[in-house]
Amino acid sequence: MPRTLITLDEQINDFPEKIINLNNKIFFESYVPSIEGILTTKPKNGNHIDHKSLEEIVVEEDSELKEHIGQLKLKARNLGIKFKYTLQEHNTSDIIEKTVCKDLLIMTYNACFDYISGDNSSQLFNILKESKCPIMIIPSNFDEINELIFTYDGKETSFYAIKNFCYLFGNKLKDKEVSILSVTSNLEEEIKYEKNLMNYIQDIFKNVGLQRLVGEDTSKEIYEFALQFNNPLVVMGAYSRSHISHMMVPSAAREIIFKKKIPLFIAHR
Template identity: 35%
Template structure:
């Protein structure tokens, strides 16, 4: 892996996602590309109100011009702070473009990235819509590369958790993660499946075990009995210092391990990094 896209609001970059992207870059010796996305109308209105209070109440067009330049200056400041932070964290970095981009620009450019790192609550609209935000849902649905939902805070990774149900989607996510992060070969790996019997089906267990054993030193298989959302959430909420890997987020044309509601619950509730890949 060589290219990590770090996406955030150009006017309000998220510190947690930056820290995790820097960790991944050091781990994989990759370059972090800062993707500064066009900020919200709320930010614009707030800046306009501040300008009006500072200089009285001249024409609306004049104030809007001042605010436009103020926004550009703030974005330049944030870009410089990002560069300085990369240097202090000993991370090789670049700015994809030295201006704010639209969300569609990120999605189009994702075809040329190895992965995207983003905070679950990234908001570019008129207000926050929780986690995952509508902007993050769009990135998950349309990106042409894997996406990592960054944790709010990060200490270390002790264990990998791969979710698997026999579908091409879940296997694709496992393989993408493994190819991007061979550095995790010595981490404990739990491959999780939730089904009615609570027993791993033998159909492809042997082949999957053989493939994983060629990439990891400590591979374990665990089957959970019951409802996917409930059992998986219960299992993950007891875990710390794990990296979670799951299949496609929302593509109607393929079989998924998680339906959309389960993925959203996972993102809202679990404070560990989540790797999501499409097929």
């Protein structure tokens, strides 16, 4: 059973409902999907809020939110989707722990940036680094995918991200146009396993093309390329461990994330 985890901002709006609606046309092909939403609430006045008092806040102080959650549960049940939500204090450890048994973590940019205070992005990037499943970061108005952009630099991490995406979405999105995008310092630079990757993707998707861009600023090139399309999704092997130090090394995804506009799929080993 495919299992999806969604982080919800305090406004909650209609994002979870969009995810439920999208499930049948974008997400998993078979089995009964399971969607869990995490409503993250920031501690008030700097005081610690335990799970019991957080539950009371939602039940007693926010009847509108309670009603919306009830409607989401009903809608999901009518579509054959298992949906539940969890309340938690504003921290990252619970999210990371839950990703162990999930197939996908979905975060809106609004929810992502709830984890950033000033210039401190350590909490957000800790989620990206430590997540045990792939992550999608998307705008709240996300409702369609028309173009897939697979970023590829010849490294195992980018191939790994593409394989994960194909596993989760290949059957549903096989008719979408795919661009395999590589950014190099010159046109003569060799990209390892490019032919093998092309063959792999063509076995799944019907419309696949190679795109080579020359530039030194990888983030800028990827971002500007994606902006050419209507409703693109960029796939990146954004965070990889060093074989020597096992430290996490951020990649071009960082600057794209801070622009808060392009939907991203991020996976790492």
